[in-house]
Amino acid sequence: MGRKRTVITIEKHRWTVVRSCRPSVVAWCERCGGHVRMVTPDQAAELAGTKPRAIYRRVESGDLHFVETGAGTLLICAGSL
Numbered sequence: 397m398g399r400k401r402t403v404i405t406i407e408k409h410r411w412t413v414v415r416s417c418r419p420s421v422v423a424w425c426e427r428c429g430g431h432v433r434m435v436t437p438d439q440a441a442e443l444a445g446t447k448p449r450a451i452y453r454r455v456e457s458g459d460l461h462f463v464e465t466g467a468g469t470l471l472i473c474a475g476s477l
């Protein structure tokens with residue numbers, strides 16, 4: 397029992413570290429007409445409680461605001477989630 401608890405604690409800790417390492421990006425969203433927080437499709441899926449695939453589908457249907465960075469990375473407007 398003690399061993400199991402240790403494992404859970406480590407996983408929780410690692411998860412927290414991973415999350416805090418992700419920088420939050422603020423960028424101009426044309427459709428919001430202002431500066432908004434931009435998140436990666438993975439983060440967007442997490443925030444919306446869905447799968448990245450569903451996020452891409454909403455991007456394609458024009459439901460979500462997004463910007464494409466120079467590196468070809470898609471960033472989702474957190475305000476449109």
Ligand SMILES: [Zn+2]
Pocket residue numbers: 425426427428429432461473474475476
């Ligand atoms: Zn927006």
